[in-house]
Amino acid sequence: MEDGRLDDVPRLKDPIRDLWHNVEIRNPEQWKVELEDGRIVSPIDIQRYYLEKVESIVQDDWEKRALRTFEEVLDGLENRRSKELAHRIEWLDRWFAIQEAGEKKAGPDVDMMACKQYSEIGAERSLFYKRQRAGLVDRITDDEAIKKAIQEPPKDTRAALRRELCDTFNIEMIDSRSLRYKDGDTICHSKLRKSRRSERRAKRSWSSRPARCLLLAK
Secondary structure, three states: OOOOOOOOOOOOHHHHHHHHHHHHHHHHHHHHHHEEOOEEEEHHHHHHHHHHHHOOOOOOOOHHHHHHHHHHHHHHHHHOOOOHHOOOOOHHHHHHHHHHHHHOOOOOHHOOOOOHHOOOOOOOOHHHHHHHHHHOOOOOOHHHHHHHHHHHOOOOOOOHHHHHHHOOOEEEEEEOOEEEEEOEEEEEEEEEOOOHHHHHHHHHHHOOOOOOOEEEEO
């Protein structure tokens, strides 16, 4: 975007309408969206636009590998091989798992319960882990690597900043964009900025009482 490579980006005419329409269809192979110029395209066409733009600037081998995998996924979806791709794509595997749950047991809450069970953290209850044990899921990392990344995030990431803040201050709640902290008897809300310079500035400002916050409660 900063290099001006997205000046011709495809713009959706009515993204909210298309979103709800595609949700109702539910089958990802049939999803379509309308652009401002009147063309009807698939979400895959839009993804290919961004893929082409990114391919021209990446240099890192891991990034190139990720883009090759991304292109393979798009090819598979375009050729209606979503069932074959489910073992590599979380949302596709989840979708098929929900469909299978609905086939085994009818009821209005079956889909929602299957979706929640898929996201269970515990390996015994989680539908994801059950499918992994059945050989239906291919992973590019394991639980130990994920746990290590949570405990020791790369130093130049927001996750590292959040970890440092949590270790140092009385944090009530924190997510990817903001945090809630206790300053005496006051609960305050502060946004985490994106740039490294602003992150360094945030660290310095936390050495004393925060200068700016949104008062939520006393």
